Amino acid sequence: MLMNRPIQDRDARTHAVEARLREAEQTRRPWWRDAERRDADAEQRDGTSRGRDDDADARDAAAERRDTDAAIREQAAVDLTTTAHARLDAQDAADTDLTAAHAESVAALGRTFDQLRAVPGMPTEVLDSAQVVLEGHLARAYLALDAIGAERREVRDDLRDVAQHLGADTIDRLAAMQDRALAAGDRHAARNDREYARTDRQMAAVDRVDP
Numbered sequence: 001m002l003m004n005r006p007i008q009d010r011d012a013r014t015h016a017v018e019a020r021l022r023e024a025e026q027t028r029r030p031w032w033r034d035a036e037r038r039d040a041d042a043e044q045r046d047g048t049s050r051g052r053d054d055d056a057d058a059r060d061a062a063a064e065r066r067d068t069d070a071a072i073r074e075q076a077a078v079d080l081t082t083t084a085h086a087r088l089d090a091q092d093a094a095d096t097d098l099t100a101a102h103a104e105s106v107a108a109l110g111r112t113f114d115q116l117r118a119v120p121g122m123p124t125e126v127l128d129s130a131q132v133v134l135e136g137h138l139a140r141a142y143l144a145l146d147a148i149g150a151e152r153r154e155v156r157d158d159l160r161d162v163a164q165h166l167g168a169d170t171i172d173r174l175a176a177m178q179d180r181a182l183a184a185g186d187r188h189a190a191r192n193d194r195e196y197a198r199t200d201r202q203m204a205a206v207d208r209v210d211p
Contacts, residue, residue, distance in 0.1 A: 042197040049193035052186045059183035066176035084158040087151065102141040109134045 116122055116130050 039201065042201045045193045045197035049190040049197070052190035052193065056183040056186035056190065059179045059186065063176040063179035063183070066173070066179065070173050070176070080158050080161055084155050087155045087158075102145070105137050105141060109137055 113127075113130050113134055116127055
């Protein structure tokens, strides 16, 4: 029994201290509790402001990515446009050369065909052969012109791609502007939260000093 008494005394003291703490908590003055509540509110507002700062950073990062995408599309559009212009220039030169060559060939073959027909007693087989030659030249000329037309269709497709790239670029830039506007709003709200938190702490300090 004597050995258990120190343990019993210690338990009694512990219970007494806990009872005093509970009593102090229950009888704590309202102004102290208000100060603690204001401190808790200030901590919560600080946490909210940090979250909004993080949101603003994320929106700024998204805006940077959109700007990067827009710059890449702009460069792609410039490259496509440059290539398209080079093709058009080359085709214009080729078209001029082929047109002149075609006209000259048609005229020469026409003269040859007329000369053959004017020869008395020219066999029909020779005329037919000349006709075939003439048609062959004309066909090759038209095929060359058709190839140019196909190339120009590719150029038009390239120009349409340019327009699509520029359209996507505009969308990205508008989205980046929106991201930055939202980020600015988040930062403004975070500043307000910090101001409110600072006010709460000041009022809590006043409550403690002048209850």
